[in-house]
Amino acid sequence: MPTFSWYFLIFILGLLFFPLTSKFFSNFIDKGYAFSKTIAILLISYIVFVLGSVKISVFNVSFIASFTSVVFFTSFFLFPKERSESLNSRTWVIIIFEEILFFVSFLFLVFIRGQQPDIHGLEKFMDFGIINSILRSNVFPPLDIWLSADSINPSGYAINYYYFGHLWSALLIKISGIKTSIGYNLSLAAIFAMSMTSVFSICVNLIYTFKIKVLKTKIIKLFPLSIYGLFGSLIVNLGGNLHTIYLFTSGYPNDNPVPFWQILSSFTPEKYWYPNATRFIPFTIHEFPSYSFTVADLHGHVLAIPFVLLTIAVFFLIFQKIKKSDLVKKNLHYFVSAGFLIAILYMTNAFDGPIYFIVAGAVILASFGLTKKFVLAIIAILASSLAFSYPFISNFSAFVSGIGINCPPTAFSKIKNFGPFIFEAVNCQPSPVWMLFILWGFFIISFIIFIFIKLKDAKNTGLISKNKIDDYVLLLMLISTIFVLIPEFFYVKDIYPAHFRANTMFKLGYQVFIMTGIASTFVFFRLSLLKGGKTLIKLIFIFLLFFVLIYPFFSFSSYYHPITKKVELDGAVWLKKDYPEDLEIITYLNENVRNQPVIIEAQGDSYTDYARISSYTGLPTVAGWWVHEWLWRGSSDIVGRRIPDIEKIYESNDLKSTINLINKYQIKYIVVSGLEKFKYKNLNEEKFNAIGTKVFESTNKIGAVYKAK
Secondary structure (H helix, E strand, O other): OOHHHHHHHHHHHHHHHHHHHHHOOOOOOOOOHHHHHHHHHHHHHHHHHHHHHHOOOOOOHHHHHHHHHHHHHHOOOOOOOHOOOOOHHHHHHHHHHHHHHHHHHHHHHHHHOOOOOOOOOOOHHHHHHHHHHHHOOOOOOOOOEEOOOOOOOOOOOOOOOOOOOHHHHHHHHHHHHOOHHHHHHHHHHHHHHHHHHHHHHHHHHHHHHHHHHHHOOOOOHHHHHHHHHHHHHHHHOOOOOOOHHHHHEOOOOOOOOOOHOOOOOOHHHOOHHHHHHHHOOOOOOOHHHHHHHHOOOHHHHOOOOHHHHHHHHHHHHHHHHHHOOOOOHHHOOOOOOOOHHHHHHHHHHHHHHHHHHHHHHHHHHHHHHHOOHHHHHHHHHHHHHHHHHHHHHHHOOOOOEEEOOOOHHHHHHHHHHHEEEEEHHHHHHHHHHOOOOOOHHHHHHOOOOHHHHHHHHHHHHHHHHHHHHHHHHHHHHHHHHHHHHHHEEEEEEOOOOOOHHHHHHHHHHHHHHHHHHHHHHHHHHHHHHHHHHHHOOOOOOOHHHHHHHHHHHHHHHHHHOEEEEEEOOOOOOOHHHHHHHHEEEEEEHHOOOOOEEEEEEEOOOOOOOHHHHHOOOOHOEEEHHHHHHHHOOOHHHHOOOOHHHHHHHHHHHOOOHHHHHHOOOOOOEEEOOHHHHHHHOOOOHHHHHHHEEEEEEOOOOOOEEEEEO
């Protein structure tokens, strides 16, 4: 069964990389077991990526197995000599519990996703197409499936997108041999399971370290420790924001939010639309992991979640280890590790690289202060991140054109540009404070409570008031506050006019949700230590937590309703119903066509059913989703210039002109199916028999594939 094959593959990889992981996380109660799967996937994917980037083809099962074996036997000898003492009974209990949590979480999302597994809608075509292109590639970067070769670039165009996350998904699909359209959904389930266990580990180790080092607790009960860990996992991975208060209102039009206090009513779940929690402030996006696990796009920000959590854990480790008196070279391996993770994040979801470079800078600044050591450490991290990501950045052009100022002063608007800064008078979208509170109120209150706790500690005892665990949590909250405020003043300029700050708010807010979810869990623990006058504060915290945790009950039930269907994980099954001829064409091409010859199919706008053949096969088409290529390439003309040529190929009666265009784009296979006949009303199918050979025809006679001569 694919589900259990996938699970056991990841389980074995985690076991093989556990000796290496435990060496790095030797101070963690679980020895970093929760991160061993992530580290295994990351390191294997990275070595395949690097060698593939220098055109050494190692993207095969035999090399991956050999590399994994070498890492295991090498790291085994790095394992602490006191193996039996190192893995004591408490550690084993936590490790076993984490594996159970992983397995249950994995099965949970397999079941949920199995209710509606379609790789269809939103941006799933894009993500699935990248994975399929990688699977057809021997070297990297992979080819762009929506911009084929032409006379200017006869070898084809490399994808200009951050694809490292898609690479690790493709890698697991290749190792397991599982059908790609099933592997897509299993990848999502694996991300959820890794994220659940990773957050659990971070929260447990924050509290465990606090009890050991600050409270000097000799005997630590694992049950309450695990409860806090589970709370953290639920908040980060399944929680929403305070938008669920609208469950108790009469509702509002999707594009016109109304203050909740103006429309309060009884409990009316039928009026609640879960995506509104991610599009609440007009013209912006503020998603969070729970929404991502619901809609199931394997986008970069989702594929990066396990790496993000590993980074947060490593930064906590670094923050504990570094002493102000230390020489930089003593901790150089930590700085290089931080640089490596920042590079991975940049290659997986580009925005995350700079975000966690800033977090790393804050960690180092808090450790060394504004000193020469701080500068040297930052240089080491930056140099490492650039070196590790060089194979990617040498083939990637960032699709940003500057840093915009939200609501610029009139005087600056006349200047328009100054260095990287852009002043556009028409771009002014201040967020109402009450809306910001709906999005971030739970975390704001958690921050205020934490400040209150710290002030109370300082008053009562000097022991608790100053410690590195509190400081790290405080650091996450301070940085998160800054990240929430940045889109109110600045935005990264992209191609979207009305939604000019949407991507900036989205990318920053996503990381804020993860960091503050972890921090809020620790605050919940610290509340339990508060003596006197804590009941009201706890009630406020729990009251707000209620709204956060009820979100998935309405998001999952809405998207997957009814959740009583037989589990089906094949994301291509929808084609059998909607486009059976296309499913047969896709199957034929996947079974009979090797490498990546160019195909031609109907071109259409983003977020439509067009470009479905290229997406499901990984074969480059002449032109795919227009807006996506515009974003990636920086110009709408990239696709715009090709559209008339595609129309001529399908509709022109001029054989010579058609042959010239087929040669120009090196087209090997011509798809003629339902969408082609619908879009090109004057489609001339007979000419393809003259300039090619019909190599496939669907059972219902609607679809066909012609091979150009």
